[in-house]
Amino acid sequence: MKDAGIDRVEAVFVGNMIATEATGQGHLGPLLAGELGCGPVECVSINAACASGAAAVRQAFLAVASGQYETVLAVGLEKMSCLDRNALTRLLATAADAELEVANNATFLALNALLMQRYMHEYGVTRKSFYAFANVAHENALMNPYARLRERVSLECYLRSRMVADPIGLYDCCPTGDGAAAVVLGRNLPRRGGILISGSSCASDSLSLQERRNPLWLHAAEESCRSALRQANRLLGEVDLLEPHDAFTVMAALSLEACGFAERGRGVEFASEEGVGLRGRLPICTGGGLKARGHPVGATGVYQVIEAALQLRGEAGPNQVPGAAVAMTQSFGGTAATVITHILERC
Amino acid sequence: MKDAGIDRVEAVFVGNMIATEATGQGHLGPLLAGELGCGPVECVSINAACASGAAAVRQAFLAVASGQYETVLAVGLEKMSCLDRNALTRLLATAADAELEVANNATFLALNALLMQRYMHEYGVTRKSFYAFANVAHENALMNPYARLRERVSLECYLRSRMVADPIGLYDCCPTGDGAAAVVLGRNLPRRGGILISGSSCASDSLSLQERRNPLWLHAAEESCRSALRQANRLLGEVDLLEPHDAFTVMAALSLEACGFAERGRGVEFASEEGVGLRGRLPICTGGGLKARGHPVGATGVYQVIEAALQLRGEAGPNQVPGAAVAMTQSFGGTAATVITHILERC
Numbered sequence: 001m002k003d004a005g006i007d008r009v010e011a012v013f014v015g016n017m018i019a020t021e022a023t024g025q026g027h028l029g030p031l032l033a034g035e036l037g038c039g040p041v042e043c044v045s046i047n048a049a050c051a052s053g054a055a056a057v058r059q060a061f062l063a064v065a066s067g068q069y070e071t072v073l074a075v076g077l078e079k080m081s082c083l084d085r086n087a088l089t090r091l092l093a094t095a096a097d098a099e100l101e102v103a104n105n106a107t108f109l110a111l112n113a114l115l116m117q118r119y120m121h122e123y124g125v126t127r128k129s130f131y132a133f134a135n136v137a138h139e140n141a142l143m144n145p146y147a148r149l150r151e152r153v154s155l156e157c158y159l160r161s162r163m164v165a166d167p168i169g170l171y172d173c174c175p176t177g178d179g180a181a182a183v184v185l186g187r188n189l190p191r192r193g194g195i196l197i198s199g200s201s202c203a204s205d206s207l208s209l210q211e212r213r214n215p216l217w218l219h220a221a222e223e224s225c226r227s228a229l230r231q232a233n234r235l236l237g238e239v240d241l242l243e244p245h246d247a248f249t250v251m252a253a254l255s256l257e258a259c260g261f262a263e264r265g266r267g268v269e270f271a272s273e274e275g276v277g278l279r280g281r282l283p284i285c286t287g288g289g290l291k292a293r294g295h296p297v298g299a300t301g302v303y304q305v306i307e308a309a310l311q312l313r314g315e316a317g318p319n320q321v322p323g324a325a326v327a328m329t330q331s332f333g334g335t336a337a338t339v340i341t342h343i344l345e346r347c
Numbered sequence: 348m349k350d351a352g353i354d355r356v357e358a359v360f361v362g363n364m365i366a367t368e369a370t371g372q373g374h375l376g377p378l379l380a381g382e383l384g385c386g387p388v389e390c391v392s393i394n395a396a397c398a399s400g401a402a403a404v405r406q407a408f409l410a411v412a413s414g415q416y417e418t419v420l421a422v423g424l425e426k427m428s429c430l431d432r433n434a435l436t437r438l439l440a441t442a443a444d445a446e447l448e449v450a451n452n453a454t455f456l457a458l459n460a461l462l463m464q465r466y467m468h469e470y471g472v473t474r475k476s477f478y479a480f481a482n483v484a485h486e487n488a489l490m491n492p493y494a495r496l497r498e499r500v501s502l503e504c505y506l507r508s509r510m511v512a513d514p515i516g517l518y519d520c521c522p523t524g525d526g527a528a529a530v531v532l533g534r535n536l537p538r539r540g541g542i543l544i545s546g547s548s549c550a551s552d553s554l555s556l557q558e559r560r561n562p563l564w565l566h567a568a569e570e571s572c573r574s575a576l577r578q579a580n581r582l583l584g585e586v587d588l589l590e591p592h593d594a595f596t597v598m599a600a601l602s603l604e605a606c607g608f609a610e611r612g613r614g615v616e617f618a619s620e621e622g623v624g625l626r627g628r629l630p631i632c633t634g635g636g637l638k639a640r641g642h643p644v645g646a647t648g649v650y651q652v653i654e655a656a657l658q659l660r661g662e663a664g665p666n667q668v669p670g671a672a673v674a675m676t677q678s679f680g681g682t683a684a685t686v687i688t689h690i691l692e693r694c
């Protein structure tokens with residue numbers, strides 16, 4: 001709010017996935033509005049699984065677009081450290097299909113392992129090819145003071161790392177953790193050099209992987225990206241950087257393909273050959289991504305928007321993408337059953 | 348959708364409070380959109396505790412008002428029967444303040460009992476005075492095929508009923524249960540004689556009762572009601588019927604007072620003397636209210652809107668309020684920490 005140059009908001013939209021179970025506190029809106037001293041403002045929680053933070057940004061966007069409010073706050077938050085591994089695994093699995101997937105003992109990690117296995121089989125690539133995603137995230141996190149994991153990961157380290165769920169190794173998956181992030185959305189905000197959200201779109205796919213014709217094609221990501229670009233009146237080629245939902249390296253690859261940045265089956269090749277580093281063809285995960293900045297579920301979608309905004313403002317410090325003018329953020333709920341895409345631009 | 352004369356919607360907003368814990372299914376949007384055959388539409392869940400259903404209606408309203416969509420679906424749903432009493436009590440308490448209230452062993456019922464105790468003390472009324480609320484709900488439920496409890500409750504029965512949490516007796520509190528409800532919102536819907544949502548507002552209060560200057564004054568209910576009326580350009584006196592959040596009889600009384608239908612401390616008197624029956628001064632709970640129609644948490648706010656719409660259409664059958672033209676619904680999350688008010692009118 002200080003950054004936006006305001007001292008009050010008219011509504012608060014909270015993105016959160018598991019607070020009810022993790023903390024026993026399910027009624028986050030009034031709690032947050034009260035603690036923030038916002039007065040008797042509107043405040044509701046949005047749950048779109050791992051895309052909850054992006055969903056809060058989108059609901060805030062709709063609320064301002066509706067004309068009911070001038071200035072609103074979107075907050076993403078998650079507290080995961082209070083849970084042991086089993087409890088957390090069980091709760092994260094509520095993002096998957098309870099009857100078709102979880103009842104058959106699929107964890108969220110297992111579903112992503114199946115996807116990565118399938119990807120390697122269908123497109124004839126090896127684990128090594130996915131290193132580019134782990135590498136770029138960890139490289140970019142090195143200089144981000146807000147990142148959770150600030151360490152360089154060599155190819156050797158990546159390949160030798162502990163197998164978590166074959167073929168997903170330790171460096172193919174993001175860490176869990178606690179976190180919170182907030183952005184102010186509004187019309188006529190006093191701050192100069194604000195950022196425009198020119199496109200916002202949410203799309204969905206069948207909840208379970210097994211119901212999809214081709215599990216390697218993220219239909220909702222394609223649909224949501226296309227719709228957001230259309231709203232923004234932008235072409236894909238005009239996007240200067242992407243914050244993808246790289247909870248697992250395979251998800252980053254599939255996101256690049258579904259959006260059209262890479263050809264089908266060429267996501268990993270695109271990352272290693274065309275380049276996804278700060279000076280590559282399409283910079284991604286500029287603050288470290290879910291992989292290295294961290295993935296406190298409800299906060300993540302808001303982090304992505306903040307990182308894109310910092311880039312567009314030219315305030316990304318050593319991680320600045322030169323001349324960044326148009327950014328895309330894409331957040332996945334479940335195995336991309338919910339996908340939310342935002343296009344942000346310099347005003 | 349059949350009633351609205353449409354065969355597709357562009358987005359689905361789901362109101363739900365406890366599905367993640369109660370059913371292990373936390374990602375309701377894509378599940379529902381998939382089962383409904385809606386295609387890859389936007390679909391997110393809203394949690395505003397016991398006001399979740401109303402919050403879904405409101406988010407749907409904002410989405411249409413934003414201009415992004417023409418036709419959307421608001422769904423409220425809850426499954427509570429799969430939980431035992433202890434688990435349910437614990438989950439419902441997540442609507443209260445975890446640190447200030449629940450940590451001190453307050454259940455949701457206990458908090459309402461404190462409120463009712465205080466009401467009786469401050470305003471010098473006895474338990475008997477609250478009978479009017481239980482009575483009207485049960486009377487109206489008798490003829491509603493969708494009501495959960497279809498039985499008449501005599502004053503004697505009310506007074507002799509089992510004490511649940513002093514002074515809350517069995518007939519002062521609503522039943523739990525499973526349920527679902529849905530409404531279509533849109534511009535230019537084909538159905539003739541549609542209903543206009545002329546006012547929609549959400550306000551909040553401090554999450555815990557103990558932080559409020561006067562726990563008997565529901566500040567958020569006052570604020571939300573005033574704001575919704577202003578939007579609708581209506582006076583309170585023009586409201587023909589009210590669907591209040593009568594989860595407990597004391598809440599119905601406090602709602603009447605906060606909105607201004609009754610003077611402060613005179614809610615129970617208003618109900619017994621001015622009349623809240625179908626031909627009274629202000630008909631309330633025309634389908635049986637939370638008390639007798641039932642309160643499957645996430646569904647309730649949507650039920651209220653449907654009941655108001657049926658009244659305005661003149662389709663409420665034996666429960667029809669003659670000449671109903673303007674209706675108000677009011678839904679509470681927690682002890683009215685979140686309050687959502689809608690004004691509905693005949694087009």
